[in-house]
Amino acid sequence: MTNDSLLRQWALLELIPRAPNQRHTSDLHQALVNRGYEVTIRTVQRDLLNLSRIFCLASNETGRRQAWFWMKGGSGIHLPLPDEPAALALLLAEEHLKPLLPPETLDLMKPTFAAAQRIVESTPHEGMAKWPERIQVIDRNPLQKPPALDSRVQHTVYTALFQNQKLKLNYQPRYKKKPSEYTISPLGIVSHRGLLYLVVVGDYDPFQLALHRITAAELLDEKGESPTDFTLGGYVNDDQAFTNRRFGEPIKLVIRMQEYAAKHLAECQLSTDQTIEPDTSGKEGWKRITATVNENEELHWWLNSYGAGVEVIEPSALRKAMCETAAALRKHYEPS
Amino acid sequence: MTNDSLLRQWALLELIPRAPNQRHTSDLHQALVNRGYEVTIRTVQRDLLNLSRIFCLASNETGRRQAWFWMKGGSGIHLPLPDEPAALALLLAEEHLKPLLPPETLDLMKPTFAAAQRIVESTPHEGMAKWPERIQVIDRNPLQKPPALDSRVQHTVYTALFQNQKLKLNYQPRYKKKPSEYTISPLGIVSHRGLLYLVVVGDYDPFQLALHRITAAELLDEKGESPTDFTLGGYVNDDQAFTNRRFGEPIKLVIRMQEYAAKHLAECQLSTDQTIEPDTSGKEGWKRITATVNENEELHWWLNSYGAGVEVIEPSALRKAMCETAAALRKHYEPS
DNA sequence: AAGCCATGCGACAATTAACGTCGCATAAAA
DNA sequence: TTTTATGCGACGTTAATTGTCGCATGGCTT
Structure with missing residues (x-):
């Protein structure tokens, strides 16, 4: 019976949900029968009891019915074990x-x-x-701490997204005292600068809500709607809220850079066609770097972050933007 | 039999290594006996055959001996299944x-x-x-691509680190044509700006090697050595190579910031004592932000990345540094 | 090349535990 | 209180797992 018995117990383990949820024995029995394991409920009861002595299973006894689940802190099963x-x-x-x-x-x-x-x-x-x-990780960004997230809200929202169901949300806008109520269809999740956003559609055009500002979420028993031709990728590229994506065509970037920074670039390339040469303009220990990259906000941040350690040469539009930044920065610190 | 049989089969599954490695039936039998499952090897053979029909197990038949392993592409087992x-x-x-x-x-x-x-x-x-x-993630850093890593080297190095064994390494320094050979004791792994470094100790003081520049690694049958009182955390804090950590005491940061950027800070706090107030100096739509943070290179990058969108007010030393950056930047774009 | 050894595997019998059925106890619902 | 549903103990039957034996096969040694 190795054949049937082991397979059935395996299927049983898969049917049991994890901690917040639970499932009654009769439910599990039904599901097993539907999957072709035709055994009596008594056998299922015995299996559950046996398995719970080995694995992190527990039952919630409400009256006479037992509802089973995987224990929350339990280590679960992970095979093959990582070496x-x-x-x-x-x-x-x-x-x-x-x-x-x-x-x-x-x-x-x-x-x-x-x-x-x-x-x-x-x-x-x-x-x-x-x-x-x-083990040490020292390039995490310790400066900013992500806001707290309601795990129940997260669970509900993800479920709705997954099952394509409508949602009723309580949302706390940034500048209002009282939360608003929305009834929407979820379209996707966007992770942007450490914050999670839920892209939704209500009566009009799609828009996004910050996940951490959703104070309550309720699943509705109604199928979610989606505008024809909507794609999350397209939305993210078009919408002003997420300006992080490239705009326009890739540009041919030419910059001067201090040597210590260029060293890092030698290993973490900007692009496959990147070149690093000694700088010929006379700056001691500087390098001239060329690469084809997308121009986006990320690129601006990256260039800015080196402060005076980098000088943009081309394209001229980008150089001009950097000039303006330099001028504006000067006004902060050397008001004329 | 549920008791013994299931447990034993479970233990057997745990004993089987993943793909590159393999283990002979007699080995597995020995291990099971050592764990208290006193069965004949015939039973183990049968178990393996049965289990392989259910799970992604395969045997490598060299002659008459069978060596078992978890198949490489196999999905493995993961329970409880994520909801x-x-x-x-x-x-x-x-x-x-x-x-x-x-x-x-x-x-x-x-x-x-x-x-x-x-x-x-x-x-x-x-x-x-x-x-x-x-799902969309748009705050990943697409600018720089991490260098390739030899997975065999990584495996060997991690194993040595784990088992505290010495290593013989071929290392390709950045500015030398030919690789050098090191015999060292591994002390730890540091992840720094997207690169992995192996901190090691040889004959003298600890130092680090970039993992992607290690071209070959060989386990030695010799126990690793570690300087007394060495801690990886201490090394990372002290060493000049990783200047990303805080130096000195936390500082009380006071900055002016454009409103759009301040909005983001409102949700991702710099510190728990962070305050955001309207700026009184007359700049339209700017905010004044105070927070207690560690001063480190990361902070400088972060401040720089906003370009002219941020102005440091205090501490004065930091403001002075920003002044110098502004002056140097000006020289790039408005040579006098 | 031949014998030896180790291993895999088929077969068979005895053990054993797994399964279904029945009945009772208990808790919630009516 | 009665009814219904579920859990669980008990028991007999069934069926599978286990150990043992023997044979076949491939590699190693002499």
Whole structure:
């Protein structure tokens, strides 16, 4: 019976939802029967009891009915187990994601990271007791902290997005005291500068709502609508709110740069056709760099961030913009 | 039998390594016996055969011996299955990680993301056929591309780090034609501005090697050494190579900022004591922001990236630095 | 080249646990 | 209180898992 028994128990494990949700035994039995495992409910009961002694399953006994679920903190199952190098890489990835994603989102990946952690910790290497000491991530952006996110709202919104259902939202606009109420169809999620936005459509054109400003969300039993020819990519490119995308054609960038910064560029290329040459204009230790890139806000930030460590030569429009920045900056600090 | 049989099969699954590695049946049997499952090897053989019909297991038959492993492309097992919102969040996380981590590192997380993808794709919602359309990440840094990494080197290095073993490395310095050879003890991994560095110690003081410049790595059968009192955190803080950390005490930052930028700060706080007030100096639509932050290179970049959109008021040392930047920048574009 | 050893695997019998059925206990609903 | 639904213990039957044996095969040694 290896055949049937193991497969059935496996299917059963897949049918059980994770912690906030739960499922009654009879439900699970029904689902199993539908999948072709024709056993009595008694067998399902026994299976559940057995499995719960091995895995992190628990039952919520409301009266006489038992509803089963995967325990929240439980490590879950992750096979094949990551080998040791993979486990270290996973922990590194976790460190990277921490500042990027809302904690609620990160929690969803916990089982994966927990598996990695167990691998690392279960190895009796004396040095590994302090495994966090082996990993450092120092390029996260520690300056700004993402706003708190209501995990229930997030769950509801994602569910609606996934099932293409309409939503009723309470939304707290930035400059109003009282929240507004929207009834909308969700179209997509955009992650922009560390904030999550829900792109929606109501009675008129699509617009976006900041996820962290949604104070309550309720699933409606109505199918979501979507404008014909709407694509999230197109929306993000067109809309003024997300000006981060390229505008226009790629440009041929020519800049002068201090050597220490150019060193970094040598390894992290701007483009495949990037060239780095000694600068011939007489600046000691500077490099001349050419590359084909998209012109967007990101590029401006990147150029600005080097302060006086970079000089834009071409294209002339970009150089002119930098000139204006320099002039405006001068006014701040050397008012005439 | 549920008791023993299921547990044993589970233990067996955990003992099987993933694709590049493999393990012989007798090995697995030994390991099971050591773990207290006293069965004959015949049972193990049968279990393996059964399990391989359900899971992505395969055996490599060299002559008469069978060596088992988890298939490389195989989806593996991931339980509890992420529910639909979690699956979307995972795919979002994957998009975030793509530009941050070397592809080789990302591959190690494939099973997790694959599970999410299967969830999303297996749902027959008509809209979800094009699930990537529902998710956009536009704050990744598309400007610079991380260098290629040798996955075998990465694997070897991580293994050495994990097991605290010495390594023999071929290293290609940035400005030398020929690679050098090092015999070192690994101390840790540092992720810095998108590059991975291996901190090591040889005969003298600890130093770091860029992981992507290591052309070959070989595990030595010798225990790694570590200077007494060495901590990776301390090294990163002290060493000149990683100047990204704070230097000195936190400072009380006072800046003027354009309103559109300040809006973003209102949600992603610089610090918990951050204040945003209308600017009284007469600049129309500007805000005055105060916050307590660490002064580090990151802060300088961040301030610079706004170009003329920000003016530092205090502390005076920082303002002076910005003055100098403005002056230097002016020389680039308005040579006197 | 031949014998030896290790391993895989088919077959078979004995054990054993898994399964369905029945009945009782219990909690919620009526 | 009665009714209904569910959980669970018990029991007998069924069926599968397990250990043992034997044979076949491939590699290694002498």
